[in-house]
Amino acid sequence: GAVVSQHPSWVICKSGTSVKIECRSLDFQATTMFWYRQFPKQSLMLMATSNEGSKATYEQGVEKDKFLINHASLTLSTLTVTSAHPEDSSFYICSASQGRGYNEQFFGPGTRLTVL
């Protein structure tokens, strides 16, 4: 149990276009989902925390107008990279939690974004 999927697993897009990444909890309801960014050979950096039905909380330095997060249901959160540029190329990973009291995050496989 506790499987998190991401779609797509990789995407290549042109500079200036927008890309949407989906994160789904397949067999549990995720009250909280997290979005991370991982640069090559570096650690995961939390970008934002999203709770179902409310606005996402962004970490310092993350542009909320650039990285739009929507958590419309208990099993789906989306990250949209708007007007993508080459510097947005990275590995984006989501995780999902059943909420306080469980305190364990289940991670998705990640999405490789390449902006040309």
Place this chain on the structure above:
Amino acid sequence: AQRVTQPEKLLSVFKGAPVELKCNYSYSGSPELFWYVQYSRQRLQLLLRHISRESIKGFTADLNKGETSFHLKKPFAQEEDSAMYYCALTQGGSEKLVFGKGTKLTVNP
């Protein structure tokens, strides 16, 4: 601000040798500490957490509040232990994970 330090980027041992992956943290409150593992081409997964005080795949980790450390240990390393290991913490009551930079463990035959 809370910080997690893993001083070794790379660690290489031979099969059957003991292994210790170091993790130090800086946080003034009472954090919860975790070890996550990422095997080649697989997703990040929880290995163990300090509150469980359990051994997973032969690995143990003890929280030392005096030294602010949470080192991961295994007495006899196996080749299948080769992976990327991340130490992480959450600050009291929060679910937000702060990760260290990770240590790549290679267990040689």
